[in-house]
Amino acid sequence: MSPVRLEIHSREPFAGGHRFTGTGAYEVITATAHYAVDPDAPAHRSVVDLGLAPRDSTGLVRFSGDVEILRPVDGGRRRLFFDWGNRGNKRAVQYFCDASHTNRPRTLADAGNGYLMRRGYTVVFGAWQGDLLPGDGRLLLDLPVATRGGQPVRGLTTAEFIVQEPTASLPLSRWANTRSSPVSEAGERTARLTRRRYPYSPPEEVPRTAWRFARVQGGGRDVQGQALAVVPSRGDLYVEGGLRPGWIHELTYEAEAPLVLGLGLVAVRDLVGHLRHDPSEPAGPVEYAYGWGRSQTGRAIRDFVHHGFNEDLDGRRVFDGLLPHVSGAGRLDTGRFANLTVPGGQQYEDHLNPADTFPFAYAESVDHLTGARDAVMKRASDPKVLHTQTSTEYWQRRGSLTHTTTDGRDLGFPPNVRGYLWSSSPHVADPVPAPPTKGVCNHLSNVVATSALFRAVLDALDAWVSEGVEPPPSAVPTVADGTLVTMAEWSRRFPAVPSALRPHGPSELPFVDRTRVPPVPDPTRRYTVLVPAVDADGNETAGVRAPMVAAPLGTHTGWNTRARGQGHGALHEFSGSTLPFAATEDERLITGDPRPSVRERYGDSAGYVAAIRAAAEDLVAGRLLLDEDVERAVRAAADWSAPRHHVDLA
Incomplete structure (x- = not known):
């Protein structure tokens, strides 16, 4: 008996019945997945508090979640593509098809360039995050609360606030x-609130008279809502005079009624396994299943x-291939x-987030601080x-630890993993071009466009799984060739860019004692x-250089520093x-910029476009970009890649 029952609510044509090249028309199916889980099964041993979840008369734990399926009406290529929705949001079509973000993809415009549809994928959006609230079309998972003896479980926890x-x-x-x-x-009565200037500054106690558990209500423009009120609330923090901008506030308190959040991973396992192995369901029949998350x-x-969830309860593989993007070395x-x-x-x-715990690497390694031996893939x-x-990810998410030992030696990847650094590119690169901004930072945001790389990576994964064609070799920096370095060596090599406020260092990762609340880092380990x-x-220098990095109009970094x-x-x-x-040599000299100017590099806009074309063709030759x-890269380079860049050679 399947652990999932799919309740279908609606079917409707996608994109007005538009027929995508090579595939045909698509439809959108909305549904609710009803799950039933045996809390005593060995496969669920890692799910925290599952034994404290309410059970039905048969001893099973039941929960449910939203599902949406974008499927080719005529069957497509029998490939399921699961979008692990980031915080309940649908993101795969946005990033793989260069589309604007929407949680209700229905129109042809929502399909962007139609890549996923032209490739014939059945795209499945399934809720996995159980602590989300309704709104903005997010996918929701309704999870049970852990109880003991009919009472909610209680315990100490912490919450960090930066505004x-x-x-x-x-x-x-x-x-x-x-x-x-x-x-x-x-x-x-016993909670404690502190604040500190920087992560390791001594904490200052915020007097209990200055804060309480409450929320502000009112402040609207109509007569009834103009007045403000402070309303007691067990789910909110109120600080007299407001939380101070830029400071790190930390609340330690006894919480109650935790959700059994690990069931979200069980939901993905059971939903995808059910859809790919039951041909009567709308995704089937499925020959290969892939997943992507960012x-x-x-x-x-x-x-x-x-945690071994890629094997279903019948011992079958769930996903044939997975594409984790910008995770760094973390887990959940x-x-x-x-x-x-x-x-x-x-x-x-969030510098002490418990998601950053050993093992970090896909390959087996030893934690040099504890002696533990483990691997993500095993x-x-x-x-x-x-x-x-x-x-x-190398600066903020300890990305080097995905392919080094914990003491900084090259480790590499196991045979079923490849790793790629998208050089000098940012964590978030919206496929829809927009002018750069500073926000609360000192520098303009990184404008490097990378969405085209997603399409090449998925094609490579599909060829690897379905045809046995090896993907491009891993392209990451290494200690051995001098492209993966310490902060001191990076600082020595980075040019003296005018007005650039460099970082002091990457996000260090101290060993943390998590038996204490709040957790206590050990600066000596x-x-x-x-x-x-x-x-x-x-x-x-290392990695996959997108065209805008191979033919740059500036220095692009993965870091930005906070403003005063x-x-x-x-x-x-x-x-x-x-x-x-600098646009010209005159500007470069007056500012003291050691980097050659745009005019020196390319001469004019035609020279820049030619350099972008050459860079793109080099990537195609390495199977890192599609023909x-x-x-697309050449068209985007017109007018100096506006609006991402502004170059004035007048």
């Missing part, structure tokens, strides 16, 4: 879209594999009172994996984190930088 402007109240989850772990009645969901993929935290929306730890934000059921990450080396322009008043000088979240070249994307 960019004075903010009076926030949910305890910090995110408006995410359920908070509510404070218990006793916790209201950032949070890239970490989810790594955790999914590490699905423990008691976890917050799945919170990003992986960075230098400044089972016969493991899929083929193409791991992609950007410069940002650290994992080695290395960064990619750069050329004379400051662009990274916002944690000045520290790395900011997952932001990258663009440091434009169809050469002309």
Whole structure:
């Protein structure tokens, strides 16, 4: 008996019945998946608190989640492509098809360039994150709460708050879209709030008279809502005068009623396994199943594999191939009172996130601090994996640890994994071009376009799985060839770019005592984190160089530094930088810029376009770009890649 029952709510034509080249028409199916899980099965041993979830009369734990399927009416190529929706949002069509983001893809415009449809994929969007709240069309998973003796489970937890402007109240989850772990009645009296300037600055106690568990209500423009009120709430933090911008506030409190969040990984296993093996379901028949996730969901993929969920209850492989993108070396935290929306730890934000724990690498390695031996990939059921990450992951997400030992030696990847650094590119690269901004940072955002690389990677994965064609060799920096270096060596090589505020260092990873709440880092015991080396322009030398990096108009970095008043000088979240070249030799000389000017490099816009074309064709030769994307890159380079860049040679 299948552990999943799919309840279909609607079917409707996609894109007005448009027939995509090579595939034909698509339809959209919306459904609810109903899950039934045996909490005593050995396969579920890693699911925290599953034994404390309510059971039905047969001893099973039941829950349900949203599902949406975008399928070719005539069957397509029998390939299922699962989008691990980032925080409940549908992202695969956006990134693989260069489309605008929408959680309700219905029109031809929503299909972008139609890549996934032209390739005949059945795209499945399935809810896996159980602590999301309704809104904006997010996919929701309805999970049980852990109880003991009929009472909600309680325990200490922490929440971190960083704001960019004075903010009076926030949910305890910090995110408006995410359920908070509510404070218990006793916790209201014993909770503690501190703040500190930088991650390792001494914490300052915030007097209890200055804050409480409450939320601000009102402040609207109509007569009834103009007045403000502070309303008691076990799910919100209120600070008199507001939380101070840029400071790190940390709340420690006794929470209650945790969700059994690990069931989200079980849901993916059971849904995809059910769809690919039951030909009566709308995705079937399925010959191969692939999955993709970026950032949070890239970490989810790594955790999914590490805990053995790529094997279903009948011993069959679930995914044949997986594409974790920009996960860095992290996995998930699905423990008691976890917050799945919170990003992986960075230098400044969420720097002690428990998602960053050994093992980091796909290949087996030894934790040199504890002696533990483990690997992300270690089972016969493991899929083929193409791991992609950007410069940002090396700076903020300990990306080097995916292919080095914990003490900084080259380790590489196992035979069923390839790794690729998308050189000098940012964590988030919206396929829809827009002018760069600074936000609360010192530099313009990184404008490198990389979405075309997704299409080449998926084609390579499909050929590897279905035809046995080896993908391009891994392209990551290494210690052996001098392209993976310490922060001191990186700093020595990085050019003296005018007005650039360099980072002091990448996001270090200390060993953390997680038996204490809040966790306590040990500054004397650290994992080695290395960064990619750069050329004379400051662009990274190793990895896959997108056309805008191979033919640059500036220095592109995976880091950006916080402006004054916002944690000045520290790395900011997952932001990258663009440091434009001088347009002309005169400008270069007056500013003291050591990097050759745009005119010196390309002469005119035609020279730049020619350089972009050559770079794109080189990538095609290495099977790292599709033929169809050469002309897209050339068209985007017109007018100096506006609006991403502005070059004035007048």
